[in-house]
Amino acid sequence: MDIIIANSLDKPIYMQIKEQVIDQIINEKLKPGEMLPSIRTLAKELRISVITTKRAYDELERDGYIETVVGKGTFVSGINKDIIRERQMGLLENDLYALIDNAKRMKLSKQELFDLINLLWEE
Amino acid sequence: MNKVLEVIGLEKHYDNFTLDKVSFSIEPGYIMGYIGPNGAGKTTTINAILDIIKPDKGKIMLFGKELNGNACEIKQRIGFIIGENAFYEFMNAKEMAGIISRFYKRWDWGLFNKYMREFELDPGKKIESYSRGMKVKFALACALSHHAELFILDEPTSGLDPVFRSELMEIFQQIISDGEKTILFSTHITSDLDNIADYITFIYQGRIVFSRDKDSIMTEFALVKGRKDQRDMVLGSGKIKGMLESDVGFSALTDDRNWFFRNAPGSLVIERATLEDIMVHFVRGNKKYDKLAI
Amino acid sequence: MTSLLYKDWSIIKKTRALYFSVLYFSLIMPSFQNMDFFGKSFLANSYYIFIIYLLFSYLTAYDYKYNSDNFIPAFPVTKKQIVAARYVFVALTFAACLVLQSVVRIVILVLKGQDINIMNIMDYGQAAILILVFSLYFGIVLPLYYKLGYQKLRLLMIGAAVISGTVSSVLSEVGLDMNRPLVMLFAVIISAVIYYFSFTISVNIYKNGN
Numbered sequence: 233m234d235i236i237i238a239n240s241l242d243k244p245i246y247m248q249i250k251e252q253v254i255d256q257i258i259n260e261k262l263k264p265g266e267m268l269p270s271i272r273t274l275a276k277e278l279r280i281s282v283i284t285t286k287r288a289y290d291e292l293e294r295d296g297y298i299e300t301v302v303g304k305g306t307f308v309s310g311i312n313k314d315i316i317r318e319r320q321m322g323l324l325e326n327d328l329y330a331l332i333d334n335a336k337r338m339k340l341s342k343q344e345l346f347d348l349i350n351l352l353w354e355e
Numbered sequence: 356m357n358k359v360l361e362v363i364g365l366e367k368h369y370d371n372f373t374l375d376k377v378s379f380s381i382e383p384g385y386i387m388g389y390i391g392p393n394g395a396g397k398t399t400t401i402n403a404i405l406d407i408i409k410p411d412k413g414k415i416m417l418f419g420k421e422l423n424g425n426a427c428e429i430k431q432r433i434g435f436i437i438g439e440n441a442f443y444e445f446m447n448a449k450e451m452a453g454i455i456s457r458f459y460k461r462w463d464w465g466l467f468n469k470y471m472r473e474f475e476l477d478p479g480k481k482i483e484s485y486s487r488g489m490k491v492k493f494a495l496a497c498a499l500s501h502h503a504e505l506f507i508l509d510e511p512t513s514g515l516d517p518v519f520r521s522e523l524m525e526i527f528q529q530i531i532s533d534g535e536k537t538i539l540f541s542t543h544i545t546s547d548l549d550n551i552a553d554y555i556t557f558i559y560q561g562r563i564v565f566s567r568d569k570d571s572i573m574t575e576f577a578l579v580k581g582r583k584d585q586r587d588m589v590l591g592s593g594k595i596k597g598m599l600e601s602d603v604g605f606s607a608l609t610d611d612r613n614w615f616f617r618n619a620p621g622s623l624v625i626e627r628a629t630l631e632d633i634m635v636h637f638v639r640g641n642k643k644y645d646k647l648a649i
Numbered sequence: 650m651t652s653l654l655y656k657d658w659s660i661i662k663k664t665r666a667l668y669f670s671v672l673y674f675s676l677i678m679p680s681f682q683n684m685d686f687f688g689k690s691f692l693a694n695s696y697y698i699f700i701i702y703l704l705f706s707y708l709t710a711y712d713y714k715y716n717s718d719n720f721i722p723a724f725p726v727t728k729k730q731i732v733a734a735r736y737v738f739v740a741l742t743f744a745a746c747l748v749l750q751s752v753v754r755i756v757i758l759v760l761k762g763q764d765i766n767i768m769n770i771m772d773y774g775q776a777a778i779l780i781l782v783f784s785l786y787f788g789i790v791l792p793l794y795y796k797l798g799y800q801k802l803r804l805l806m807i808g809a810a811v812i813s814g815t816v817s818s819v820l821s822e823v824g825l826d827m828n829r830p831l832v833m834l835f836a837v838i839i840s841a842v843i844y845y846f847s848f849t850i851s852v853n854i855y856k857n858g859n
Contacts, residue, residue, distance in 0.1 A: 242627065244570065244573070244574055245570075246570065272384075272531070272532045272533075272534055273532065275528065275532075275551075276525075276528040276529065276532055279524070279525075279528070279550050279551060280550055280551065281385075281386070281550070281551055281552055281553040281569055281570070282384065282385060282386075282531070282553050283385070283553040283554075283568050283569070283570055284570055287570065
């Protein structure tokens with residue numbers, strides 16, 4: 233498992249860990265059944281607080297990416313890749329709904345929104 | 356939730372200083388940073404927890420027992436570093452450890468020798484010939500050698516260079532890595548805590564400003580910076596905890612960063628506040644404003 | 650409590666204070682005993698108190714220099730034990746001086762080729778007075794030490810050592826023939842009461858101090 237923490241980012245550290253673990257599960261760097269470092273080991277390795285890593289693991293576990301077996305450790309769960317992707321698409325859709333809502337409120341046309349997306353996409 | 360340490364309504368009055376109803380608590384397995392400017396009451400609190408001074412009022416619970424009445428039993432389970440001196444410095448480390456070992460039922464020479472090797476300290480040398488950093492390490496080796504469960508460290512990093520401080524932080528993380536040991540350490544060098552602390556308790560002028568987990572502090576507090584003509588608008592929000600002004604603008608501390616994200620004009624700069632920013636704005640930026648939300 | 654006494658012993662041992670004061674006591678003092686300037690026991694009694702004062706002062710000076718009041722109570726001991734250890738230490742030093750004086754007497758007796766018996770190895774009357782003076786002196790000095798601290802007290806103590814030496818020598822000059830072990834036993838009991846009373850006062854001062 234590789235995790236790189238960026239202190240400059242405004243993104244909370246627990247979120248950075250969570251996203252990087254999910255990415256590595258998706259592109260199969262982390263395989264189902266593989267053991268992850270314990271919360272406290274990871275905190276020590278990353279030089280961050282225990283609470284932060286605990287929150288990342290708690291959320292990963294809640295979302296079904298990892299499983300904790302008491303007395304044994306934390307493992308990547310046997311979750312199907314397609315399901316992960318589907319779930320991420322779901323999250324993306326939610327974001328898009330919010331975006332479209334906002335655009336409608338601002339009386340933006342569909343084309344204007346597309347243009348804006350096109351412009352930002354290239355950046 | 357079980358607590359290793361609970362300080363409840365602690366009061367201590369001196370001629371020129373008052374510790375005013377100080378309360379906070381720690382769960383086992385975590386690191387709490389106790390921050391505040393010099394003279395804020397950090398050492399007084401720690402001295403009360405270590406049974407060195409007697410509080411005027413309030414209660415201190417350690418391992419679920421009240422300190423008053425169970426002091427000896429409780430102190431067997433505490434390791435400490437206090438003050439600038441590492442005990443009787445005219446002795447060599449081995450002799451001093453010999454004295455300390457007689458106070459603790461669970462003193463472990465094997466452990467002590469292991470830490471002395473790990474910290475690269477010569478036990479035959481006089482403590483006064485050690486550098487400041489070595490003295491801290493020696494005191495830490497003593498604190499670690501009787502199987503203590505709670506470590507109370509008063510300004511262990513003061514006077515140490517950044518490399519040494521970083522090494523010490525690594526040792527602290529190592530200490531709590533089994534999930535059963537707990538560290539409370541006071542410091543005015545808050546950058547030590549930005550990374551590894553789980554909880555932060557901030558004391559100023561004898562009162563606790565806040566005591567909470569560091570992550571929530573980091574996500575709720577922020578610095579709001581702007582031009583002089585935006586000052587009144589920002590102060591008027593009622594969300595400012597402290598403000599520093601200069602000839603070219605101001606820097607204000609808020610504990611409601613989202614409010615500014617939603618409501619503030621784009622010309623204001625909103626940025627992450629470090630613990631140092633928080634402390635400095637509270638202490639220095641607190642004097643002349645009547646509109647502060649405190 | 651033994652841990653606290655061991656600590657005191659380590660300091661004394663380390664600083665050689667004990668070594669020198671014992672040397673001083675056992676070599677120089679007996680020669681004073683033969684002088685008769687101020688009555689036979691003035692110097693002897695003064696030096697007794699002075700030597701114990703010296704050791705006590707050495708300890709407190711080190712405690713002061715290394716701020717031990719700021720860390721000793723953080724060890725698993727009660728404040729009562731800390732005070733008790735100091736009282737016991739001072740009393741033990743005094744007892745050691747008494748024993749040592751007897752040893753010196755015995756050596757002199759042997760050198761002179763005289764018989765040794767229970768009545769001539771110690772001047773019980775003088776010892777009784779000394780014990781009383783000791784308990785009064787430290788019974789007052791120790792609570793003052795806990796009240797005022799080392800710095801304010803140290804000059805006061807030297808003067809007091811001389812005064813108590815004078816008092817005890819006057820007492821032994823006017824004293825009748827009190828050279829009986831029973832007299833000493835009686836003095837020990839009274840002294841113990843005084844000493845214990847002083848101890849309870851000191852504990853109260855120390856517990857409530859800052």
